[in-house]
Amino acid sequence: MTGKIVILTGAGLSAESGLGTFRDKDGIWTQHSLEDVATPEGFARDPALVHGFYNARRVQAAKASPNAAHHALARLQQEWKAPVVIVTQNVDGLHEAAGAEVVHMHGRLAGALCHRCAHRWDAPPEMSPDDPCPACRQPATRPDVVWFGEVPYHMEAIVAHLSDSDLFVAIGTSGQVYPAAGFVAEAAQAGAETLEINLERTDISGAFEAHRLGPASEVVPAWVESLLPRDG
Numbered sequence: 001m002t003g004k005i006v007i008l009t010g011a012g013l014s015a016e017s018g019l020g021t022f023r024d025k026d027g028i029w030t031q032h033s034l035e036d037v038a039t040p041e042g043f044a045r046d047p048a049l050v051h052g053f054y055n056a057r058r059v060q061a062a063k064a065s066p067n068a069a070h071h072a073l074a075r076l077q078q079e080w081k082a083p084v085v086i087v088t089q090n091v092d093g094l095h096e097a098a099g100a101e102v103v104h105m106h107g108r109l110a111g112a113l114c115h116r117c118a119h120r121w122d123a124p125p126e127m128s129p130d131d132p133c134p135a136c137r138q139p140a141t142r143p144d145v146v147w148f149g150e151v152p153y154h155m156e157a158i159v160a161h162l163s164d165s166d167l168f169v170a171i172g173t174s175g176q177v178y179p180a181a182g183f184v185a186e187a188a189q190a191g192a193e194t195l196e197i198n199l200e201r202t203d204i205s206g207a208f209e210a211h212r213l214g215p216a217s218e219v220v221p222a223w224v225e226s227l228l229p230r231d232g
């Protein structure tokens with residue numbers, strides 16, 4: 001394989017950096033219902049609760065460091081002779097912290113968005129429903145993250161990348177959240193090889209030709225080593 005690689009990453013990639021996935025028992029995501037903290041309706045009902053939830057996520061993400069898997073993907077992107085497009089569902093900034101360039105299909109904790117005028121700016125560490133938008137001055141600020149029921153960002157570009165990919169790899173994602181869960185089918189349709197890297201098999205493992213099972217911090221660097229010549 002020497003061609004273009006498209007990589008989709010999910011919460012499992014950041015699990016070993018101390019950021020919980022949806023499925024972690026006792027994890028932060030299980031202390032609130034997704035309907036309350038990750039939907040436009042939940043935000044309309046109780047914006048203070050939702051801001052509080054994302055403020056806590058933002059603090060936690062700011063303290064976290066990229067792990068060996070984030071570093072290996074950044075190295076692959078820098079050294080591979082063909083394009084390596086990394087699309088992430090993660091809203092933490094750990095890919096960038098490792099030096100990679102990524103497409104944030106679910107937005108970023110570090111971003112703020114005005115739901116009246118669509119202005120975007122850097123989120124302060126603490127956001128509140130009373131904060132005025134810097135552009136229109138309305139108290140209409142929200143985290144720039146994509147909630148359930150909203151359309152992910154950059155879909156047109158992502159679909160175009162999938163359609164001319166030679167290898168599609170999904171890492172640490174459960175395959176339960178669409179449209180990302182459908183990317184493997186689109187890539188396969190376009191003739192790409194497909195590889196799933198996860199701690200365990202997922203609901204959509206059957207859609208992938210190849211699998212590497214284990215913790216991302218071990219499996220991803222080993223996979224990257226298999227593609228790139230060793231240093232020195």
Ligand code: NAD
Pocket residue numbers: 009010011012013014015016019020021022023029089090091092106171172173174175176177197198199200202214215216217
């Ligand atoms: P998910 O929680 O549904 O699934 C996580 C997957 O990672 C599971 O399949 C699990 O088996 C696997 N996994 C867990 N630990 C792993 C490890 N150490 N190595 C390899 N794989 C591991 O997450 P998802 O599929 O990304 O769900 C998408 C939604 O989760 C997105 O909307 C995203 O915004 C949100 N989310 C993001 C973060 C973050 O930014 N770090 C954290 C939690 C949830």
Ligand code: ZN
Pocket residue numbers: 114115116117118119133134135136137138140
């Ligand atoms: Zn505004």
